Amino acid sequence: MNKQPLRCRVQVVLPIEKPYDYLLPYGTDGAQIALEPGQVVMVPVGRRVLPGVVWDGDADENVPLKKLKEIVSVSEVPPLREELRKFVEWVANYTLSPQGSVLKMALSVPQALEDQVGQKLYRLSGDALSKEGEREKTRLTSARQKVIDVVTNSGGWTSADLAREAGVSSSVVKGLEKLGMIESYFEAPDFFFPAPVSDAVGPELSPDQKAAADDLVSRVQGRSFSTVVLDGVTGSGKTEVYFEAIEAALREGRQALVLLPEIALSSQWLDRFKQRFGVAPAEWHSDLTPALRRKTWRAVASGKAPVVVGARSALMLPYSDLGLIIVDEEHEGSFKQEDGVYYHARDMAVVRAKGCGCPIVLASATPALETMVNVQSGRYERLILPGRHGGAGMPDVELIDLRFDKPERLQSGPGWLSQALRGAIRQTLEAGEQAMLFLNRRGYAPLTLCRTCGHRLQCPHCTAWLVEHRRFRRLQCHHCGFSAALPETCPSCGAEDSLVPCGPGVERIVEEAKLLFPEANVALMASDTMTSPAATKEMVDRIQNREVNLLVGTQVVAKGYHFPYLTLVGVVDADLGLFGGDLRAAERTFQLLHQVAGRAGRAEHKGRVLLQTSDPKHPVMQTLKEGDRDKFLEIEAETRARGNLPPFGRLAAVIVSGPDESELDNFCAGLARSIPQFDGAQILGPAPAPLALLRGKFRRRFLIMSKKTIAPQGIARNWLSQLKAPSRIKVVVDVDPYSFL
Template sequence: MNRIRLLVFNSALSVLDYRVPDGMRVEPGSVVVAPLGPRQITGIVWEADRLPANEVPAEKLRPIIEVLPVPPLAAPLRRLIEWTADYYCAPMSSVARMVISSGGALNGPATMTEYRLSGGMPERMTPQRELAIAALEGEQATIRELAGIAGVSEGVLRGLVNQGVIEPVTVSIDRPFAPADPDFDVPELSPEQREVADELVGAVRARAFAPFLLDGVTGSGKTETYFEPMAEAVRMGRQVLVLLPEIALTENFLKRFEHRFGAAPVQWHSSLKSTERRRAWRAISEGTAQVVVGARSALFLPYRDLGLIVVDEAHEVSFKQDDGVRYNARDVAVMRAHFEGFPVVLASATPALESLHMAESGTYKRLELPSRFGGAELPHIDTIDLTQEPPERGHWLAPRLIAAIEDRLAKGEQSLLFLNRRGYAPLTLCRNCGFRFKCPNCSAWLVEHRLSARLACHHCGHVEQPPATCPECGEPDCLVACGPGVERIADEVEQLFPEARVAVATSDTLNSPERAADFIEAAESGAIDIIIGTQLVTKGFHFPELTLVGVIDADLGLEGGDLRAAERTYQQVAQVAGRAGRGAKSGEVLIQTRHPGAPVIAALAEGNRDSFYGAETEARRHAGAPPFGRWAAIIISSEDDAEAREAANRLGATRPQHDGLMILGPAPAPLALLRGRYRYRFLVNARRNAQLQAILNDWLATQSFAPGVRVGIDIDPYSFV
């Protein structure tokens, strides 16, 4: 009899022992199906000495049912699962579930039916049929997809199928992706780019762990530079992963990649259909997917032979998962490269302070691109003191910014206005009785969205229609929008410049790769004069005719209790400023602020990144904050406020006492009610050498919580709400 230990996808059970029937072969990493009561569950065979022992007698062990037809998870990936679970205080089963993220992929090869024109003609031609036949020449896809291409109903196409004009074709769901050609269109790099690219290419050839910080100003050509080590990895038959912080950036990257390599990379993000996820997962696990570009979840896929990871815009907060397993993809990418022995590149124009510290200490190798490609110059930056140059009453654009937009319109150039606030207004109230629209599930105001005529909560997704009268006093025509969002700025721009072509770019308007592609095409073709956007437009886009950037409210990010507020504000404003003057024409950036003397605003205006990072580093050192200390958050929540408060107070009463450890709280979270759950927080500050995870796990193990109470641990938190 052969006893095996399974990691199963159930955090309550986690580890179970089974036996392997005679004649069945398994190995560590095999994905298997096993019985659990009357059900069947999926699990991963694990080394028995690396998981908690199970005391079930050998004679009571049930046999596993089958080994699924996918390659076993390699040992380095299993070590990454263990490290991630241990570092982020998460169940191993929850981390492993991210690896096995396409259930359909586990069932082996499969086929589907697609359709194409057969060459025949229908018995009776109609305008709709004629339109379909003309549009579908050379196309092959499902009926639904063909209907979208042709702009006709599925019924029209099914009629053509019945008459033999369109024929079915059986295809493999797992058909291979088009191969990338590393020599398809090799670019001419500048001497600076060539020096950096050669160093990265050498690291790929060496097949050893090497972490790099690619620190290049906006417009310096970081993407073209890291394409060269990617090409070398492809030549060597190895796989490459590129992590992007936003799906909206994917289309821009795909375009540049295809121009360089002659084929599209394999994509992995939440917008993929289940069949697309299955196809990508199997190609990745079998090693036929050469280059994968995706969101943070792509990091845990079971690559057969990964040879390079690139984390683009590595400073971005969206690489940090906010729920479930609260991991930071930037840091886990470095650990995956460490376990598997290959280079990892963190690319950014505004690196995270932690990454800069790692470079200065010699842990990462810093590679610099200090100037823009092709002789383009960095934009001129100036501030507009709103206390001295205020906008007109009821408006948000200062006169000097309005004049600069007029100048760009006259020259046929583009302008970008940045405000990191979606919707029309962050608050709607009744001027008669003072009633404010609040979310019923969260302690947050409802945000007015006039484009979609709704009031929405940006935390839980609650939506309601704006009423005609005040719900509190019944007064009609008394509801007032307070403060600006991007839609309100767009309204003001359209009033000021009625002839201008305006586009609003947010996660509401660019919520799919297709919409993002349409926006990029319109901006690049000159079909947009003024872009108004949130942080979505601060990175990755290259519009040569964009010469003016206006930051509407640079102080917005400095408000609230975010302990990284100054760093985030600097990164956002510096990134959006970098969209200006990327072509032959010079750029200008105007920053509207009420605090021009604030260190972060002054550093932006002076273009003095080093002075800002130096001052921020010393402030962090003094406070024992990352990278000189450690942070962790503990969130206690329940649907019952009293229950959550009692659990938090009881936990606080047993707080551990350690040198170099400070525990603040419990206190109501800034968002004290979120998605119907009342929340209390602890903030833990520890020295670098403290065994933080062990201390937290031991502390929580002393408590038993009511069934309705949830306890979440967030190591290295980025969100403090």
């Protein structure tokens, strides 16, 4: 009697809910190859061959064999651990996303799944590591030094990949080989990152830092799950504290992951890591070259990337043995992903740490309200760093009431800096110190209108005004990326020279600063100008070297930078972002301004912060002035609790979009008619989204509001299954929404 061919379940990286059944592949001996859950395979799906993972559970033996296809090949990469497979299932269930879409985030580099063949590879030579080699390195050209830097930080490069990663020609690689600084060897690539020094001596810690560090180290050594909030004022040395925990993880032979809100902007953090551990960590973010992305993924999976620092997507990598997770600046909104799979990396990191059986540290000077409520309920523990490192004091915060100290008009147009702020800048510059002006608005002006007919220049694809970027003589939409030249005449009435900018952006503040302080070295730091890690590092170096003494910036300047001579921070419009109906508007404004204020006076020079506001009695302004963060959180918690809003209630947004407004509204009307009645929950809507047109798609929103004890996922799943959306209409569920655009 012939045996039935063996079959297994494979989760494919497609937006599908559950695994498909496949036949196990056959070996050269004609027998089927046994596969274990977690192994990465290539499988046929229609006319394509796609990656997938052998999934847990038994295949359906009732499916006819003729309907099953055979697995094409098995990848040599390490199998995905059970911990990661369960994490994928949990994230999919929580976010109401297809399981295959979540798995795709873990298998995000298809090229890394391909089998590696023997190749000629390069590494740092023994001669380069000698004293003579060290002296020789000081005489290298900049191009050759770039190659040396790459092979010093990681090994296992082909000539083409090494040249591409260093940004040089292949002749530079050959020249270094002739010089004896790098050497070649022939084998299958085994990419790795040099192990950080696990017994490096860090800076001397204060008693508070030492106590917090010892606590974290004991948790890492205990190899068990716990969530710890590292709550320290700006400049308290939180990074050095969790560096001790990273060192402990390395001594345990386990990997460590550090999530940063914007890794591409964190050159200072990377420099501090190198100084502390002797080598660079593995980085994971969107600016990596394809070659380094492929190599890093394999190094992480094989355990040859001891420390990974990355953006939120680094959470989904297939770590071989994760022993510690750090979420730095845990309050940051950029940890929330709002396309594809909607998830918050901070919250999902807690779930992953639990699955890995390791501690997770949430570090911030302004923890999210949700985080602090978890501390109060006992779910999270808290370690406090109450003072700045080295004895530096917190800056004095003053409010400038714009109703009375109105900025004077300039010859070129309106002014935006009050007399008090102008005077403080002048005093700071005369003292040989640095000042910073903060405005969280890119470009030159947020709105351009015609003074003849009143026409406003709007994006043709979004419900948003076009922002003028005077440096490029362009108008740009910051939501979809649409860009157009600044027109010479009004598109509506044809009037010439009638288009005028309204309101300030940072470029306009730079213009005013140069006019008022012609002797100052003014620089702009915004996401438009900090387009790469290299550009960011260059700017940071200029500020640290005091080549810049008046910095103008957006929120990128609030990302934990340490500038010892920066003693004055002026916030041009402290009220910006405070209003608009967003439930987190006050919290976000407080966090951002508190972080910006924390850039001032971080060394021996006393800091000063001036906030320009038209509403000085607002609780955010008053608590910032008093330096009383806990009082703000108490006020915010009372406000949220009264409205049964997170973290005291649950929310899920349902965003429905499509290219035809009439078809969209008809579908939404059907959804509204099918809204079920729930005890302890309600569904509001439909209503036009604040951005009712985005990237050419019309948008409507529903909002599910429920008690904290009722999960909105079940409500959304049951309700939305009653009505099938037409092919041109997309329905997205955002559980625990962070943004309400």
